[in-house]
Amino acid sequence: LPPALLEKVFQYIDLHQDEFVQTLKEWVAIESDSVQPVPRFRQELFRMMTVAADTLQRLGAHVTSVDMGSQQLPDGQSLPIPPVILAELGNDPTKGTVCFYGHLDVQPADQGDGWLMDPYVLTEVDGKLYGRGATDNKGPVLAWINAVSAFRALEQDLPVNIKFIIEGMEEAGSVALEELVEKEKNRFFSGVDYIVISDNLWISQRKPAITYGTRGNSYFTVEVKCRDQDFHSGTFGGILHEPMADLVALLGSLVDSSGHILVPGIYDEVAPLTEEEINTYKAIHLDLEEYRNSSRVEKFLFDTKEEILMHLWRYPSLSIHGIEGAFDEPGAKTVIPGQVIGKFSIRLVPHMNVSVVEKQVTRHLEDVFSKRNSSNKMVVSMTLGLHPWIANINDTQYLAAKRAIRTVFGTEPDMIRDGSTIPITKMFQEIVHKSVVLIPLGAVDDGEHSQNEKINRWNYIEGTKLFAAFFLEMAQLH
Numbered sequence: 274l275p276p277a278l279l280e281k282v283f284q285y286i287d288l289h290q291d292e293f294v295q296t297l298k299e300w301v302a303i304e305s306d307s308v309q310p311v312p313r314f315r316q317e318l319f320r321m322m323t324v325a326a327d328t329l330q331r332l333g334a335h336v337t338s339v340d341m342g343s344q345q346l347p348d349g350q351s352l353p354i355p356p357v358i359l360a361e362l363g364n365d366p367t368k369g370t371v372c373f374y375g376h377l378d379v380q381p382a383d384q385g386d387g388w389l390m391d392p393y394v395l396t397e398v399d400g401k402l403y404g405r406g407a408t409d410n411k412g413p414v415l416a417w418i419n420a421v422s423a424f425r426a427l428e429q430d431l432p433v434n435i436k437f438i439i440e441g442m443e444e445a446g447s448v449a450l451e452e453l454v455e456k457e458k459n460r461f462f463s464g465v466d467y468i469v470i471s472d473n474l475w476i477s478q479r480k481p482a483i484t485y486g487t488r489g490n491s492y493f494t495v496e497v498k499c500r501d502q503d504f505h506s507g508t509f510g511g512i513l514h515e516p517m518a519d520l521v522a523l524l525g526s527l528v529d530s531s532g533h534i535l536v537p538g539i540y541d542e543v544a545p546l547t548e549e550e551i552n553t554y555k556a557i558h559l560d561l562e563e564y565r566n567s568s569r570v571e572k573f574l575f576d577t578k579e580e581i582l583m584h585l586w587r588y589p590s591l592s593i594h595g596i597e598g599a600f601d602e603p604g605a606k607t608v609i610p611g612q613v614i615g616k617f618s619i620r621l622v623p624h625m626n627v628s629v630v631e632k633q634v635t636r637h638l639e640d641v642f643s644k645r646n647s648s649n650k651m652v653v654s655m656t657l658g659l660h661p662w663i664a665n666i667n668d669t670q671y672l673a674a675k676r677a678i679r680t681v682f683g684t685e686p687d688m689i690r691d692g693s694t695i696p697i698t699k700m701f702q703e704i705v706h707k708s709v710v711l712i713p714l715g716a717v718d719d720g721e722h723s724q725n726e727k728i729n730r731w732n733y734i735e736g737t738k739l740f741a742a743f744f745l746e747m748a749q750l751h
């Protein structure tokens with residue numbers, strides 16, 4: 274490493290940290306909510322993408338804003354999809370090319386839902402920068418941009434060629450992104466050597482991490498229908514096969530009280546556990562008491578760190594999410610819902626296969642339903658099938674990320690997986706065939722998707738340094 278250059282870059286970042294926080298404040302102020310399909314938020318999303326494109330252009334990037342067409346909503350409405358930004362800085366064939374993926378849309382946020390401040394006004398309290406999108410994902414996207422700007426401001430050549438793919442529909446399922454990645458496979462992505470994503474969190478409050486795997490997800494609906502209108506339970510109760518009773522039995526057949534999934538065959542393809550793998554969980558620093566207390570959960574299903582980590586990362590889990598058509602308001606209405614839709618999903622792990630899982634679940638539910646001799650109609654659908662992802666931690670960029678973490682934080686990173694799903698990760702691996710690494714910047718208690726989301730100033734600024742050090746390490750190792 275050239276320590277003098279790195280020292281200068283770190284100094285620049287420290288000196289300009291208030292400017293970096295100010296830019297984050299300006300970006301958080303844009304209400305780029307992609308989840309609520311209303312024109313006002315779409316306009317905000319377009320504004321967000323324009324602001325980001327202008328920022329990249331000012332850094333000297335060649336920027337293309339790709340028109341993504343429009344989104345058809347189930348109610349017949351059509352809304353425009355914000356453009357995806359493809360940006361390129363440098364094309365020196367002697368250097369490696371690193372592509373950064375991020376998103377600038379956010380989850381919905383309303384002060385009335387329990388925020389201590391206006392979610393769209395970045396507010397600093399005790400070194401914590403509160404605001405919607407602060408950690409997911411505006412802060413990390415800006416950290417990467419800040420790192421580039423430090424080299425630019427110091428009139429230093431970028432150590433690697435850098436590309437950006439930045440979208441505005443991630444929280445709504447990355448609408449139309451897969452088609453774009455497919456289309457750009459042999460153009461924008463052809464010169465890319467490595468892909469970096471920073472869209473998840475550490476497993477600790479202070480110890481950095483590198484993520485090398487995520488679970489997938491199969492999302493199911495199971496509809497049970499008698500008729501398309503509700504019944505009075507005084508008039509019909511006792512003579513009907515009630516849809517809700519069928520549905521509760523179906524949902525109750527999926528998982529037992531110890532979290533074991535009851536769908537036959539579901540564990541057949543789960544990768545066998547080796548001694549070597551168990552040791553990787555032992556090496557991770559996780560204070561279970563702190564984790565439990567900060568989650569405000571009295572007791573988890575498992576008592577040891579290793580079991581908890583394995584059941585979050587390397588075993589499937591089944592969660593029941595909700596029932597459409599259920600009477601869920603307060604009060605004591607004597608209704609029999611005529612038609613209900615249960616929703617549940619299974620987090621998938623290597624080497625489970627989405628279409629095999631779809632068949633296993635459908636067969637199981639049909640079996641349980643047929644034993645009830647119900648006259649109702651049942652329809653099972655898998656509405657989403659996202660594959661699990663796992664990377665080779667010996668790839669060059671894992672080594673570069675480790676070295677950069679040592680330089681900035683003076684510690685070894687936790688090598689972690691993530692129990693949630695980042696669909697783009699698998700898409701990049703399968704379509705673009707490039708090595709992908711997740712380098713999270715945020716702490717475990719950042720509260721992504723929750724009220725009072727935040728990023729610590731320390732994480733944001735040290736994260737900016739981490740990316741700068743990563744560029745130099747990549748240049749050395751490529």
Ligand SMILES: NCCCC(=O)N[C@@H](Cc1c[nH]cn1)C(=O)O
Binds near residue numbers: 490492
């Ligand atoms: N820490 C990153 C979390 C990203 C995230 O929340 N992804 C969603 C994606 C998804 C899966 N099924 C439907 N959407 C998640 O729930 O994992």
Ligand SMILES: [Zn+2]
Binds near residue numbers: 409410472
């Ligand atoms: Zn995100």
Ligand SMILES: [Zn+2]
Binds near residue numbers: 380409444721722
């Ligand atoms: Zn998110």
